[in-house]
Amino acid sequence: MTISSETNRSGPYPGNGVTTAFEYEFKILEPEHLQVIKTDASGVDTILVLDSDYTVNGVGDDGGGQALVAPAPATGTKITLLLNVPFTQDTDLENQGAYYAETVERAFDLMVMRLQQLKERSARAVTIPPTYDSATIDQLIANVLALGDKGAAIEAVAAVAQYLETVADVADDIPAVAGLTATTVTKAGEAAQSASDASGSAALAAAYANNGEDVVVPGSGGLFSAKHFMLKSKAIFDSLTNTVAGWIHAAAAKTPLNDDDEIGIADSAAVWVLKKISLFNLVRYIASITGQAKISGCETVYVSTTTIQMKTGYVFFNGRRTTFGAALTKALNATFVAGAAGGMLDTGVMQASKTYFIHALRNVATGAGDWVASLQQDPALVNTTNLTGWTVEGRVNVVLTTSGNVIRQYVQDGNEYRLQAGVAEISGGSWAAQDIQPAGAPANVSTEITFLLINGQSNNSAGSVLVGTDVGGLGVQLSVNVVSSVENRVPVTVRSRSTGVIRTQAIETTGSGTFVITTLSFKDYTMPRTNGA
Structure with missing residues (x-):
């Protein structure tokens, strides 16, 4: 930052009983550096109080800002804004301490502001020529004050100017008046010399600020400028930086790394x-x-119609690794209770023909892991009423229930789930294209499902069974055209939609036949498991 303008006062602005915002066109570094003066109709000045009579905006802006006066100054009053920096020096530059250019420059800016402040005040002062004898300055001041007290008499003299001839009779007093005039001139010269001395002080201040490295400030007795100390500090800092880099390069390597490093x-x-x-x-x-997310191990093992076991492994969600060092047996027909043999439902009761999503939990206090089952696939939507002290880290597995409200049996290998018994999803002589939710595969999530397509045709018959993903077209077709009766069975794999739905159709072209679509297995391919794609 710099002080690029010599402007250090704004106003006076006339009050009108409405306006409260008055602009100042110079830079300040603190709200206290702006002095607001209100002059009443009789010419009496009052210095307003910050935060009580006014507030300030634009602090630090080169173009200034506004003083917001409350209440609005009345008509006949005036508002004047002055730069008012305290004559104190708060910057402490320690020997061989850290160097901050902004701190040094701020100190320079405050120094220049104070000089501008002095310049503004001296411009409003009565000055005398520099050649005036300073020994008689006190008498001059007394004479000026005495003359001020004679204001009414001077007006009276002006009123009787036509009587100058009479005044001639007191000509003997004129030498005395002339002596007073000479004294006034002398004192004015002395005041001008004071202004010159102030200018010299400003030059000395500039030398303290800007003299180069190792250049002594004239008349200081061997002292140096702020710039000198800045350059010395920079050299020390550069040397220290190189030293630290060398320390790092020479340091021993840390192995192995741990979380607290x-x-x-x-x-x-x-x-x-x-x-x-x-x-x-x-x-x-x-x-x-x-x-980034990862799952290793943690597969589901069928235990009973209402119970599963979660195998050992670890999960990595939300930048955290949660390790499961021991298998946990959990009950799907009870709400969550931490630990082995505890319930695992987030809420409600076990329901028939549902897809339950298994989410990893992490204990907030200990970092230990556990498991919760929810009808919600999104971890953010899992009901946490019964999970006080736990965070839901992410989804890991699925568990399906049958129409009889028991856990469907399967063997999980990585992300692949192989049903213990195939599930006939749809069968018949023929049917129009339709969407179905396979009972042997998860709902509300896309998986890769392996079906067994069965096409049985009688003598002189032909027909096709189709299964696929998209509404606009079917992915896999098994067609049979025979003279003698036959049954063909072909396993196929298709990917369900994000809702878990697939599209099917069976067409009997001629004769008669029977079609069946049976689910054999599915792959939960969206799970980032390292031991099962």
Whole structure:
């Protein structure tokens, strides 16, 4: 920042009883650096109080800002805005301390503001020639004050100017008046010399600010400028930076890394202040912006009609790794209770013909893992009423229930689920194209489903059975055209829609036949499991 303008006052602005905002056209660094003066109709000045009579905006702006006066100054009053920087020096530059250019430049700016403030005040002062004898300055001031007290008499003299001949009779007094006039001139010269001395002080201040490295300030007795110390500090800082880099390069390598290890960063939100961050939080940040997730192990094992076992492994969600070092047996017909043999429903009761999504839990206090089952596929929608002290990390598996409200039996290998018994989804002589939700595969999520297509045709018959994903077209077709009766069975794999639905159709072209579509297995391909694609 710099002070590029000599403007240090604004106004006076006339009050009108309505206007409350008055502009100042010079830079200030603190609200206290703006003095607001209200002059009443009789010419009496009052210095207003910050935050009580007015507030300030535009602090730090080169073009200034506004003083907001409340209440609005009445008609006949005036508002004057002045630069008012305190004559104190708060900047403490420590020997071999850190160098901050903004801090040094701020101190320079305050110095220039004070000089402008002095210049403005001296411009409003009565001055005398520099050649005036300073020994008689006190008498001059007394004479001026005495003359001020004679204001009424001077007006009276003006009223009787026509009587000058009479005044001639008192000509003997004129030498005395002339002596007073000479004294006044002398004192004016002395006041001018004071102004000159102030200008010299300003030049000395500039030397203290700007003299180059190792250049002594004239008349200081061997002292140096702020710029000198800035350059010295920079040299020390550069040397220290190179030294730190050398220390880092020569340091021993850390192996193995752990979550509590720390590295330094420059905080962009805090003017690049040096701060630290743990490796755990660094990994978590990277994972959060890249969407990194991983599952290893943690498959589901059928135990009973209402119970499953979750195998060992780990999950990595939200930049956190949660490890399951022991298998946990959980009940699908009870609400969540932590630990082995506990319930696992997030809410409600076990329902028939449903897809339950198994989510990993993480204990907030200990980092331990557990499992919860929910009808919600999205972890953010899992009901957490019974999960106090736990966070829902992410979805891992699925469990299906039958129409008889028992767990459907399957063997899970990675992301593949193989049904213990195939599920006949649809059968008949023929049917129009229609969407179905396979009972042997999950709903509300896309999976790769393996079906067994069965096409049985009698003598002199022909027909086709079709299954696929899209509404506009079917993916796989099994056609049979025979003279003698025959039954063909072919396994096919298609991907269901995001809702879990597939499209099917059976067409009997001639004769008669029977068609069946049976679910054999499905692959939950969206899960990022390392041991099962």
